[in-house]
Amino acid sequence: MTDLAHIRNFSIVAHIDHGKSTLADRLIQLTGTVSERDMKEQLLDAMDIERERGITIKANTVRIEYKAKDGETYILNLIDTPGHVDFAYEVSRSMQAVEGSLLVVDATQGVEAQTLANVYQALDADHEIVPVLNKIDLPAAEPARVAEQIEDVIGIDASDAVHISAKTGLGIPDVLEAIVTRLPAPKGERNVPLKAMLVDSWYDAYLGVVVLVRIMDGVLKKGDRIRMMQTGAIHNVDKLAVLRPGMVDVAALGPGEIGIFTGSIKQVRDTRVGDTITHEKHSAQKALPGFKPSVPVVFCGLFPVDSAEFDDLRNAIEKLALNDASFSYEMESSAALGFGFRCGFLGLLHLEVIRDRLEREWGIDLITTAPSVVYNVYLKSGEMIELHNPADMPDLTYVDHIEEPRITATILVPDEFLGDVLKLCHDRRGIQKDLTYAGSRAMVVYDLPLNEVVFDFYDRLKSITRGYASFDYQIDSYRADNLVKMQILVNDEPVDALSIMVHRDRAESRGRAMCEKLKELIPRHMFKIPIQAAIGGKVIARETLAALRKDVTAKCYGGDVTRKKKLLEKQKAGKKKMRQFGKVEIPQAAFISALKMDG
């Protein structure tokens, strides 16, 4: 246990790719936390999917020890956070567990949309903020201009911002000194009942449920019996450790410290992030305020390809939800797809990540249905239902009107791309709220329907601005509009999993786009297949997939049989990745790809 004055806890926050994880690498390295041999780039991005995509998805905590210029040794707990807007909940949760933030800004890019969003969150959490200007090794870096921008746009003092290159290691000692001298020590009392914040949790194949805690008051020791105040669950602390970043056992954790414990927790539901942990006896009276719940904005169905794997999927989803509090789920059944789950996400990248993790970490092949936002459907009876799934849309004769969620989007973009961005927002039914300039960049604020944004807005924005625009949004309000349910019929059979809600004026173009996409995505069959989009009974778009005409092996002699048989087995396995609708097989990938818009 360390006394409070020698502890500093902080999160590293920034816009995506500004270099948080690389800075964390240098801090870990310079303090000798990890041996040179074990060091690798973005060490904390340990998940396959993080390494493949080169982004952080999960916040990660590491404890490092630093001998400061004042001669004292400090315990530093750093939390590296993700930058992408879909994982903002990870950031806000992490901030609750610490007292300060390193605000990293890429000196070649300047302030971006998530830079702003992060600063507001940090201020909300009463954080001390240390601005860090990164990537000054690059010729395009303009630290002076970016410092000015921070002061102008964000309004925080950047005169003593630390200039660094997380890549070369330049300036890292200054960062460590700034952490010790400029960030506050945590507060807390040792001799009072235990109050620990449940910051995060995850499932480990060997240890079971692992719980990450920040001790606020009191002391947590190995062997203690603890109670989760919200769920009431009682457990024994079997293992107590700090993360360096591997687990290193400790006997006790005192106020201000961050660490993990395990306690043969069987019920995944027992652990809820934001809960307060206290001792079973001598309990704290009042729980900590907890976290603001996250609100999922995109929903879709996840079904096992092999319906026998439903129980495996349930198990996997429960365990994964433990590690991701922003993901919600409930059981669902569909005529075509059988039993599965309706899941809620913070955005489309979040959806893709969860689906990927379920498939990789748990080995379950999944079918993903068309993502949808939540509509408020007002019935003539005066009743209102929340529509999470277009398939559940009541008959139109009962519907009075439909409201859709709208967002306030903030986009920062270099002048030269402004015209394209305005056009994109306009095409997506946006209403401009504000347009200001900061240097050669414009900041535009738009009121946009969420359903026009969730699928591929971010991708489009990146591509039309060659990656130079940044984007952040908040859910704003619900508003009525002329919304209809559009069905897709494949070979004259409606495919519920492809039904979407759409604005009436956009229905034809979306319907045509979906039919064209599906025509590319569905393999040819031995018969021709009409693909139609319809509203009510009325067909508004139609494509025809021609019949398969050629699929035969030209040469097949004695030496080819074995290979041919394997190929056939492989194709049969490939069929498993398809779903049968009537006589037609639709590849799983089609369910999401069909929705991506090109314009």
Add this chain to the structure above:
Amino acid sequence: MSLAIVQTLSENSLPPSSVAEDWRAGGFGLYLHWPFCQAKCPYCDFNSHVAGDVDQVRWRAVLLSEIARVATETPDRVLNTVFFGGGTPSLMDPDLVAAILDAVRAAWPLANDLEVTLEANPTSVEAGRFRGYRDAGVNRVSMGIQALNDSDLRRLGRLHSVAEARNAFAIARNVFDRVSFDLIYARQHQTRAAWRTELREAMAMAADHLSLYQLTIEPGTAFGRLANAGRLDGLPDDDRAADMYADTQEICGAAGLPAYEISNHARPGAESRHNLIYWRGGDYAGIGPGAHGRLTLGGTRYATQTPLAPAAWLERVERAGSGELPRQVLAPFDQAQEYLMMALRLREGAQIDRWDKLSGSVDILQKINGLDGLNVLHCHAGTLALTDRGRPVLNAVLRELLAEV
């Protein structure tokens, strides 16, 4: 249980038409692989290697030892066919071919109409050896002509011209009783009209057999790599390839050389009997590097295979007395699948009672009914065969028939 007991059981207690002796319906052949070529063609994924000097003495010893080994396992079987395939077997010394065929004649009782085929490349050098092959006992030649225009031959990486190929083929026709040649079509930048013209020229040249293959882009070949890099242009799309296939059926049919298999055409009676063994689910021994075999021994059917690399195969035979990798037992159901895959390639089709016996009566009729209305299969007098519409989509038909069986 010892092998001897299995043999007794199969020979004494099972009637010849039982599952265990199913191969008899197809016959027995010997395949010999000669893995060397003068150059590697960019489309070819056969087990072929370019080697400067081949020690034909060493090869002779090893090939003969393999023949002896297989013969002791299959004594008293009547041998219907021998096939020298490659690579380029027309690079073999006629002496070596003679020694092999002498050994074959000594090893097995021969069918009266023993067919001995040798694959040949159409260069003048090779044509010079034709008489030697004939004297050794080869009575059928299959020649890889591939194209009847010089620029396409160059694009296919061939070392011969059209004129050279025509000459070699004329010599072969003089020397051998039976001759066939191969063409590859659906080539880069080949139009439908151009193929129709070329095919008519081929009809004028052909004797009574010909193989017409659509160019297949095989992974791991030079063409495969080009295609992956998006640099193999002018290939026909599936629709045009389907049209060209239909043209081929029409023109060959009118010329009296209908397809008896997906890519093989013959006057009735002039079919390749060796290849028919494959398609009719017969037994065949495979000798040489990378050669596959299917052998029914003591009532069990085995899939045999040898190492692909020539050096590895030679050493294995010399060291272990057998070139074979461990044999795989083919369960009756595997045999059923293979039988259907192969037999449906033939115009004559597959016998439903053979399927029933091998598959343990997995109901194929129900699957067939599922394809009803598509007009891809017809069922007649206990035989299941593809229709003209079904032939070019055989793989799709097989996926349906064999799905979840």
